[in-house]
Amino acid sequence: MSSNALYTDLSTYYDLMCCDINYPAQSNTVHRLQQLLGNGGKNHLDLACGSAPHIRHFIDYGYQCSGLDINQPMLDLAKARCPQAHFMLQNMCSFTLDKPVDLITCFLYSIHYNQSIATLAQCITSAHAALTPGGMLCFNAVDKVTICNNSRVRHSTMLHDSHFQFESGWHYSGDGEQQSLKLQIIKTSAGQRQLWQDEHAMVAISFAQLQALLLPYFDVHILAHNYDSIAPWDQKAGNALFACIKRAD
Known part of the structure; x- marks a missing residue:
């Protein structure tokens, strides 16, 4: 089986595999962070969007949404779920947009699909370029x-x-x-x-390495991986939520 089978050959099983995920809570937490820490704008891009379950909730919050994924079968499912959104077949490590957005998300640890620290750095650079001043890049990560x-x-x-x-x-x-x-x-x-x-x-990356990649571009808030409340990371847990605010030029 190819190393990408879940997102191509087995894409119809993807939502089943993720049926225990609390998409409303995850989406609501990031929406709140955008209001509290970001610029409050409502143009949204979801990286590695998959079948767009998070985008569905951001649309309901009043965002203008787009999604990006490297697998066309997943984008086909996403378009069926969210016909109002715009979807792009691109690699998140080097994507470009026609106009900047206010919020970029990357859920379910998908930021790790950048397969090296070099490509992760490219992804961060692309996200920075794609955000409006004060816009937020938000993702979760695991410390190696x-x-x-x-x-x-x-x-x-x-x-x-x-x-x-x-x-x-x-x-x-x-x-x-x-x-x-x-x-x-x-x-x-x-x-x-x-x-x-x-x-x-x-x-694989440590939080110290990840923060070093982000700090030249963003003010970085590392938060507890808890979608029931917003709290600082305790510096011990192996996973965390990163809320990264683009500095004004």
Whole structure:
């Protein structure tokens, strides 16, 4: 199976895999951060937008939304969900826009799909160029030094008399700037079992390194990875929410 199968061949299963994610809470938190820390503007771009579940909520908040993804099957699903939004087939590490936006989001740790620190730096530069003054880049990230290779997230659901079990987990060798996201899907239907396994190469970076990439362009707020309330990161947790405000030129 290709390393991108979930977002191409298996794209119809993507929303099932993510059915336990609280998209309204995540979207609402970032909307609040845009009002509190950003410039309050409502032109929005979602990087690695997938099937656009977050965009759906930002549209409901009154934003003019666009989405960017590298996989056309995901953009097809996104367009069906959010016909009001504009979608682009681009790589987030080197994207360009016709006009700047006020808010750029990148949910579900997708910022790590930049596969090296160099390409992540390009992504940050692209985002900075695409934002209006005072605009916000907001994403969540995992610190490579905290990754437990034995930790997995699992959930299951039913669809059309088929039982699906999903599993995902980070893996980091302990050295270098490459980590992987390992995914597994098990489908059981009428006693027949199908198994898919997928592994995605992603950038491994510490929060100290990430902050160093951001600070030349942004005022950086590192927040607790908690979508129920807005609070500072405790400097111990291995994941966090980054709210990065573009400085006025």
